[in-house]
Structure formats: structure tokens, C-alpha cells
Amino acid sequence: MIKIFTWGLLAVMVFIVQTQFSFLHNSVNFTVVIVYLFGLRNLDRVAARGYFGSRSEIETTAFGAFIGLTEDVLLGSLVGPGFLSKGLTGFFTSVIFSDVVFRWTRIWGMAAITAFTLLDGLILIGARSMFSDLHINSSQVLLNVLVQIVLNIPFGILLKPRIVN
Amino acid sequence: MSKAKKRLLILFSLFSLSFVMMAFQHNRRPFSFFEVLSYPFHALSKITSSVDLKVKTAKEALEENTRLKKELTAFLLERQKYNEVIQENKRLKDLLSLKEHELRYLTAAKVIARGYDKVLNTIILDKGGNNGLQKGMAVITTRGLVGKVYFVKKDFAEVLLLRDSNFSVAVRLQNNRREGVVSGTGYDNCVLKYISPEENVEKGEVIVTSGLDGIFPPGLPVGTVVKVKKEGVEFFQQIEIMPFQSDAKLEEVVILKQE
Numbered sequence: 045m046i047k048i049f050t051w052g053l054l055a056v057m058v059f060i061v062q063t064q065f066s067f068l069h070n071s072v073n074f075t076v077v078i079v080y081l082f083g084l085r086n087l088d089r090v091a092a093r094g095y096f097g098s099r100s101e102i103e104t105t106a107f108g109a110f111i112g113l114t115e116d117v118l119l120g121s122l123v124g125p126g127f128l129s130k131g132l133t134g135f136f137t138s139v140i141f142s143d144v145v146f147r148w149t150r151i152w153g154m155a156a157i158t159a160f161t162l163l164d165g166l167i168l169i170g171a172r173s174m175f176s177d178l179h180i181n182s183s184q185v186l187l188n189v190l191v192q193i194v195l196n197i198p199f200g201i202l203l204k205p206r207i208v209n
Numbered sequence: 210m211s212k213a214k215k216r217l218l219i220l221f222s223l224f225s226l227s228f229v230m231m232a233f234q235h236n237r238r239p240f241s242f243f244e245v246l247s248y249p250f251h252a253l254s255k256i257t258s259s260v261d262l263k264v265k266t267a268k269e270a271l272e273e274n275t276r277l278k279k280e281l282t283a284f285l286l287e288r289q290k291y292n293e294v295i296q297e298n299k300r301l302k303d304l305l306s307l308k309e310h311e312l313r314y315l316t317a318a319k320v321i322a323r324g325y326d327k328v329l330n331t332i333i334l335d336k337g338g339n340n341g342l343q344k345g346m347a348v349i350t351t352r353g354l355v356g357k358v359y360f361v362k363k364d365f366a367e368v369l370l371l372r373d374s375n376f377s378v379a380v381r382l383q384n385n386r387r388e389g390v391v392s393g394t395g396y397d398n399c400v401l402k403y404i405s406p407e408e409n410v411e412k413g414e415v416i417v418t419s420g421l422d423g424i425f426p427p428g429l430p431v432g433t434v435v436k437v438k439k440e441g442v443e444f445f446q447q448i449e450i451m452p453f454q455s456d457a458k459l460e461e462v463v464i465l466k467q468e
Contacts, residue, residue, distance in 0.1 A: 059250055064257060105219050118250055122234055128227035135219060175231040207467075 054078060055111055059118065073192040076160050077199045079108040079130050081135025084148075087199055087205045101138045108134025125171035136160070141205065150201045157200030158193050165189030175190040210313035228346055300461055303351040313347075313426055313465040316340050320459045321365070326341060330373035330395065332356075333461060337365045345424055347465040353430035353453035355462050356380065370456045371431070380431055383415040391416065391450060392430055399432065401448035406439050408446065416450055426465060
């Protein structure tokens with residue numbers, strides 16, 4: 045219960061920061077970071093058990109999806125892209141660093157956060173293009189995503205699992 | 210179920226759910242039932258916006274206040290300058306009128322400093338021998354007698370003030386027409402000498418120069434009687450006078466030629 049409350053509170057704070065602040069007229073994307081962090085923290089629990097279980101993957105994916113869904117609703121447009129991208133972020137975070145794929149290092153952390161931020165942007169562009177009639181200036185969105193990546197990279201370097209395998 | 214299958218199932222669920230949602234919304238309004246999720250954030254956003262607005266307003270007010278204070282200071286300084294110019298203009302006009310009425314007018318001068326001699330009460334003028342100033346010339350303002358030129362150099366001159374104890378001038382009581390001598394005391398008031406006890410001198414009587422000393426022209430206002438003491442005196446009354454021109458307010462003066 046405390047865990048849910050803590051993460052909920054953290055998510056709310058991130059949403060507030062995201063809605064109130066911008067960087068060089070570009071919106072920030074810290075929700076990716078919080079989902080990533082949630083994934084990393086779940087990783088510890090799973091690593092302690094000696095294997096990576098599906099329950100943890102479901103939890104992380106669900107958390108990411110919920111955060112994405114809330115974000116979509118708050119944006120007031122198409123509901124779904126955030127749900128998918130944040131869900132994938134949660135899922136892949138729990139998969140890539142705990143299985144046989146990668147061992148967590150700062151470089152991989154940086155690469156992962158870059159990939160997740162980019163994935164988030166690309167899914168948003170793709171989904172809006174496919175399911176919405178609204179015109180999207182893709183180059184502008186990509187530039188925005190680039191700025192978001194630059195802002196998120198420090199988190200990729202700094203945030204690490206408690207137990208680095 | 211194997212690990213890989215479970216993962217595939219998670220991914221499949223995620224994709225299918227999101228695609229179903231997005232496809233459902235195609236060309237429609239977004240799901241309204243999800244809006245319940247946004248209520249707390251909207252409420253929070255309202256509060257933060259309100260706080261933000263207040264902070265912004267306060268910040269703007271502070272900036273405006275600072276700017277207005279600066280402007281006000283600048284305006285006050287400017288007004289002060291204008292006031293100074295107006296005052297100067299008035300004084301110079303007065304001096305000009307003196308030039309028109311006083312036949313012995315030589316020149317006008319600015320008081321640039323108090324005299325450096327600690328024993329004497331003097332002032333320094335910005336004009337000197339180059340402007341025709343000579344020792345002993347009378348120095349006046351529109352109010353009255355100031356003193357006499359005491360020391361002259363090429364570009365400046367020193368004036369011995371009326372209230373200095375070394376200063377004396379032949380005077381006359383304006384109503385009484387009785388002659389006397391006004392001497393400085395070193396203080397604000399001067400004394401009127403050589404008025405016998407039989408003379409009736411009233412407080413407030415005006416004293417003007419008599420011209421009998423050959424230095425000051427007759428009729429220059431000197432001061433008014435402020436204190437008269439007849440009792441207990443042997444030969445002359447003790448009369449105190451207050452000069453019309455206070456040397457604390459001297460800025461421009463006029464120098465009169467000697468006859």
C-alpha cells in the first residue's frame with residue numbers, strides 16, 4: 045500500500061512538473077523517467093529471487109501503461125499512444141537489464157533512456173498520424189523529442205538498480 | 210507457460226489494448242470515461258495556476274514598483290533641478306532690477322565659498338580684480354547690505370560680512386533720522402552704537418546706511434531694531450539690530466562702485 049502511495053505521489057509530482065515547466069519552449073518528458081525508475085526498482089526485487097518473473101513484468105508494464113493512460117487523458121487528445129509507449133517502456137526496462145540481454149552499466153542506462161524517450165515520441169507521432177485527423181508537424185515533434193532525450197540522459201546515467209548484476 | 214510466451218502475451222495485450230482504444234477513437238472524441246482520471250490533476254492544476262498567477266502578478270507588481278520608484282526618483286531630481294533654476298532665475302531677476310535702479314552697480318558675483326580665515330566672517334566671490342573689484346567696495350543684495358570687499362585677487366575676492374566684529378558702517382534710523390554706527394559682533398545680531406538715551410528708538414525700526422562713511426552709498430537697508438536697552442546705561446543706548454540679509458542665505462551678490 046505504501047509503495048503504491050509513494051509511486052502515486054511521485055507520479056503526481058512528475059505530472060505537475062511536466063505541466064508547469066518547459067525547457068526552451070519544449071515540453072519535458074519525465075514520465076518516461078519515472079516508469080524507467082519503477083522498472084529498475086522492480087528489477088532489484090526480482091534479482092533477489094534469482095530469476096526474472098512475469099509478475100514483475102506485468103507490474104512494471106501496468107504501471108507504465110497507467111501512467112501513459114493518465115498522461116493521455118491529461119493531454120485531452122487521443123487516448124492510447126502514451127498507454128502503449130509507457131507500457132512498453134515499463135516492459136522493456138524490466139526485461140533488458142535483468143535477463144540475459146544486458147548488464148546494467150551507465151552507458152546502457154543512458155542508451156535505454158534515450159531509446160525509451162525516442163520510442164515515446166515515435167509512437168505519439170505514429171498513433172496521431174494513424175488515428176487522428178489532426179495534423180502533426182513531425183519535424184517539430186522530433187526536435188522536441190531530441191530536447192527531451194537530452195534532458196532525460198542524466199537520469200539514465202544516475203538512476204541505477206539497487207543491485208547491479 | 211514459458212517465460213517467452215508470458216512476455217509475448219504481455220506485449221500482445223498492451224498492443225491490442227492500445228490499438229483498440231485508438232481505433233475506437235478514430236474520428237471521434239476521446240474516451241470520456243477516462244476523464245475521471247484527470248479530475249484531480251485539473252483541480253491541482255487550477256490551484257497551481259492560481260498560485261502561479263498570483264506569484265506572477267506579485268512579481269510584476271514588484272518590478273513595476275521598482276521601475277516606478279526609479280522613475281519617481283528621476284522625476285523628483287528633475288523637478289528639484291527645475292525648482293533650483295526657478296529660484297536662481299528669481300534671484301537673478303532681482304539682481305537685474307538692482308542693476309537698473311542702482312547707479313553705482315559694478316557687477317554681480319556668485320558666492321563660491323565661506324572664507325578660509327577662521328577668525329573673520331567672510332565669504333569668497335567668483336569675481337575679482339579682473340572684473341573691476343577693489344578693496345572697500347560695498348557688497349549688497351536686494352534685501353540689503355552684505356558687507357564690503359576686503360581682499361581682492363585677479364579672479365576672486367573676499368568679502369567681510371556685516372556681522373563680523375571688524376565691520377562698521379555709518380547708518381541712520383529711517384524714521385528717527387538719527388545717525389549712528391552699526392558694528393558686527395561676530396554673532397547673528399549687530400549693534401547700533403552712539404545713540405543717546407534721549408532718543409526714542411522703537412523695536413522694528415529700520416536702519417539704512419547714511420553714506421557718511423564715504424564707503425557705502427546712503428539709503429541701503431541694513432537691518433531692523435530687535436532690542437533696545439536704555440536703563441542702566443551711561444552714555445548710549447544698547448541697541449541690537451538684526452541684519453536684513455542673513456549671510457547663511459547668500460548665493461549671488463552685487464558689488465557697488467566707490468564714489
